[in-house]
Amino acid sequence: MIRINNRDEIDWEEGLTVAALLERLRYSYPHIIVTIDGQVVHTEEYESRLIPDGSNVRLIHLIAGG
């Protein structure tokens, strides 16, 4: 299991990348800060960076729209 934004717990699977996670959650918005256990993941690494099982993932959207 991995924890998203200190709230939702979702299933982990082997080989889960940041990009795949964003797609699974339908998080399409481009301005997003991704941290895994407090460490920032840069946009260039989304496709390659693997998320370990049991990690705390923050997906902070920077949107103050409207």
Place this chain on the structure above:
Amino acid sequence: MKVLSFIPELCVGCHVCEEVCSETWFKVVDPARSRIRIIEKDGSMSALYCVQAGDCIAVCPVNALSRNKQGIVLLKKKECVGCLSCVGFCPYGAMFFHPDETTPFKCVACGKCAEACPAGALEIVEVETPSAPGVQA
């Protein structure tokens, strides 16, 4: 059209071009009001000035920028509202501004700096006029 051309190997970094430019256009010797900037980095010289690309034309909200028959991009000061959109949108950073001037300024290939350059590093050359600005507004 005629544009300014710079030969870096000949430049001795004397900045006379900057002095002559500001003198010509602003009646004051002040490199901060020159339309050509000479930059020295790691032992080599480069020059920043307008190459008449014309990307700024479409960005101007008041149609103050246009290309004349000679292909030079000119700013009509009377129309200009000093917004500096052109400064921000020039891909080269070749539109300049100064706090004592409400309107920005750029090289118009007048040739005064080329005349004055003691090292022959500047000359006016003939190139093809771009048919349309490179970047969408």
Place this chain on the structure above:
Amino acid sequence: MSDRNILTEFTYERPTVERGYAGQTLYVDVSDRRVAARPVTAMMKEKFVGGRGFDLWLLWNGVRDTTRWNDPENEIVISTGPCGGTTQYPGSGKSIAVTISPLTGIPIDSNVGGHFGPYLKFAGWDAIEVQGKAEKDVIIYIDGQAGRVTIEEAPADAPTDTHLLGPWLMARYAQSEEDRELTSIVSAGTGAEHALMGCLNFSLYDRRRRALRYKQAGRGGIGTVLRDKKVKAIVVRSPGVSGDANHPADLGRLQATGAEMHREVRTFDDKQNRMRRRGTPYLVQIMDDYDLLPVHNFKFGSHPDTPKINGDVWEARMTQGLPDGCWYGCTVSCAHAVDGFELKTGPYKGEKVIVDGPEYETVAGVGSNCGIFDPDAILEINFYCDTYGIDTISFGTAMAFAMECYEAGILDKDKTGGIDLSFGSAAGALEVLHQMSRGEGFGLIFGLGIRRMQDYFIEHFGADPGFVRDIGMQAKGLEYSEYLTKESLAQQGGYGLTNKGPQHDEAWLIFMDMVNNELPTFEDKAEALHYFPMWRTWFGLCGFCKLPWNDVVDPKNKLTPEPQKIMHHVENYRQIFMGVTGLEITYDDMITMSERVYNFQRVFNIRLGHGLRADDAVPYRSVGPVTVEEYESRAARYDSQLREWLGLDPTTMTVEEKMAAHRKYRQERYEKLIDAVYKRRGWTENGVPTLEKLRALGMDLPEVVAVVEKHL
């Protein structure tokens, strides 16, 4: 001009604008046909700054405790602010218009672009107050070149709808292309003569299209007040525009900050929201993806047809490559248009017109919220709302309400005079809109807005009061703008606790709260409902647009300690303010400036009888699922919330029991949020600013204290 019947002429020596202020405001009484100059005092600048602050102060002094929206002493006040008219920084030409709203009975403050506000200032006036009621339609003309203000009789054949009135006024007042560039118009339309949700149109002359474009002060019915006063239009001619027209204290500061921001826009906009190509509709698909787009009267958050009306569609329809800023120098340039659109309905059928927009609010409001996913229909409604002087947000949200009532059998063809108002009926929505212009039929009832429609449907159509009150998305009498708040407690408060009514300009916390879970506790939410409304209020004091703050952002912002605040842009604004005014301010000062005006506005609401806790109530549709259909559409989410929040087992409960449990919990939660927010704001449990708070802000003015004392 020989055919100008001038009723009053007032000449003045145009003052030079100094550090953002002309130093005087213009007062026009159309009852007595009196025009006067009023000084801007040091106190006004210190406590009210400009823009919304000046507007509210002048309105406060113009009205009585009992003044209603259609009393002659109600005023329309318009002001830009000291930084308004700056050309170097994107989005520096905004104005705020204020009046006692026909919809709410309290002041509405409405934000608008276009050229009028800065031109008014350059013409010599930091604000204009219009009071009274004319016998017959008048035009107020402020000639900033001649130094003359006239009240003129509007000829009987002058058009009223803006897309015709604008060119008519230009022909009358502008002799040359240069004149046209320097003239701006405030007008409404025929819709505003019959509906309470009338908007103002503020013009700008588009030099590339060589045509008039219009931005709207949409919210609150200010256009209705304009027409009630029999003011046809307010027209201003500016002496000019330049990079130093505000005579700033430090031009270099403005230039450096502005040029840098233009560069940031150029570098990042294409890869981010593409404001320069599509404007605010970039948000449509995003909201749908996150289940936050209002669909069918805020029942649902997404719809499979949303791609038909998303940002890509609008980018293809809008003319590209033009500098579409609504004030000079705005490189965010989001005021796009669809050119050459042929109207299919109504009195102007067959005309090919420029449609200003659409904005996100219009797409979501008259589009998805009404179940309308046809771009042409949205454009048609957008155009007619603008020219008729009708707010697209109130129209959309009210139409969504009417449609749900129609589908629930509260309305039927008998009651609507034959109009089909099922969700998705664009023809029905347009017919109602045209009726609003003509002043007839169901359109007359509809135009009263949701609150009065609720009363009407309960009294005359036997509608179930509980249901109708639950689904009518209005608070304080103003229709909600277009964001789904059911799952964001912070945004429920963001809307419910806004002074003017549920407009999103104060707080837009949906993502921070619901998606990012950055505000988990009541105190976190209350802190956000302090900082962001105060930060966002600041724009309207100074003449700034909020969009350049957050819609184009250097990604390096992600690495800062508080990325949601976008501090490098906050710093830009501080620099522009200091550069114009010469005043040194800190970030805390900016918040304090806003708190002064914000608390003053709260007290103004209390003064007029609608500013206490009871007035911060919200409809249940904004808080939770009203119908079984809504519950079942998100059953997994709602069931798991019962487990997580209340320790209940949904498998043992009926859907009615589950909904009742949700309702009790969510309503209590909203009340707890209000408690936390009031505490953070320094207000009593009843929502009254305390004397201590007012004193700390320097807003313990005798007239303000006199109002709050009665409630402390």
